Amino acid sequence: MLGVLCGVVSSAVAETPVERGSYLVNAVMVCDGCHSPRGPGDLAIPSGLSVERRFSGGVEVWETPAYTVHGSNITTDRDTGIGSWSGVDIKRLMTEGIRPDGVRVAPQMPYHFYRILTPGDLDAVTSYLKTIKPVSNEMPPPVYKTAVKPPPLPGAETSIGDTVPTDPVARGFYLATLANCMGCHSRRPDGVQDFRNWWGKGGFEIKGEFGSVVVSNISAHREKGVGARTDAELKRALTEGIGHDGRLLKMPMARQVYLSRMTEQDLNAVIAWMRSIPPIE
Template structure:
């Protein structure tokens, strides 16, 4: 009798565990696929866009900056060319501190400064999900670090939020906008440095690409210089369809609808509400 009871308890525990694990993976999948857009930097691009059959195997995105020359790494569990053997704790340390298990830090092109705000549960979820992808063999050239990079943190986003804080729509919007690293581009000064205080949301940085240049826009609540005059619906459409106020498609940097169109209504509303609170600047 006792044995049976113990067996019943054990299997009930195993079921609860499986459910907890699944919802962790689901939450991680949602954050990665709809908000954090790891694929944009870590999944190889083919002629038809992201090649999901080689998901997370890196190599095709290159950043050649004065401080470093890096490529999106192979973050699949391939033993020789990826991050095979990394534990959830290794991944969590990389995501929030930018340190590999070897101790070698990554360039801040990997947006770890934006991930310090992740709630403990969301950090677990993102680590679990990102470690669950299949291994893909792809040797990515080693990074080159040229000189120390200056890393800034967004005021208020230096440490983990709590689940309780996410119930407040504005805090939730700030949280999502941070992990979607909007300000990586929109608070970059023309000289390339991030400034989340004086340059918060102001735009003005010019991306040079083989196809031409694109200037980051002002997304502060300034009525004319920023998006203060836009309706909520227009802001939402910019995120979910990748078009400006007139319906004209954005350049590649702001073509983020592949991810943001998967966001829940509640989260989209929260991001839009937060954008509206960015102090006006011009």
């Protein structure tokens, strides 16, 4: 069924902006995770009888002392989605976190990660979003209690450049940043993202309808992290949601089975980047 959702995504090199944007949105950035409705245990396909409601808003609610937000409708519906937004509006939201009305969104939308996008990839994602069928679905409006501005990700403060790196580690960092890996894996137990002293350490407890799970250490530490894991074990975790001990991973990591759509080159690059994360206990 994954193939149904992939659309134009394939293992071949994308040739058009829309194809490239589809690959990024569907195979790397995993936008379905927040923006598509789904049922319990339904990781690959949004909930309901049809895939027609993809990107019309998610079921998760993030309620913190600073804000209460839902995954928004990002279809081209003009009244309940982003159909009235210009390309400039979309790009500003993605890289600055600011809506057309001037409101800064919550960091659940990882715009501080998306700043790394090459100009071509930013154009491609924007082009793809404009092809999504409109779905009328009014999501609850966000409630902001205090201003929140997430810390910049070192190495991703601005665009990585005009082209995606070919060096495996640099390429892996680019892709892992778009996949928001360190959004969870560099979050301290108190919930604060610490990209300097907690890089890859994990330890934050995520709670949801699936129960609770403590985010793993993905540094190169051989005992506490993934340094002793084989490439095959890491790939299976990323693409099948299965841990090295054979257990099924819980959400939200379980939905990373979307990464099974990545090209072999890109998947190998992510593994190479993981290997480069300094060991930390």
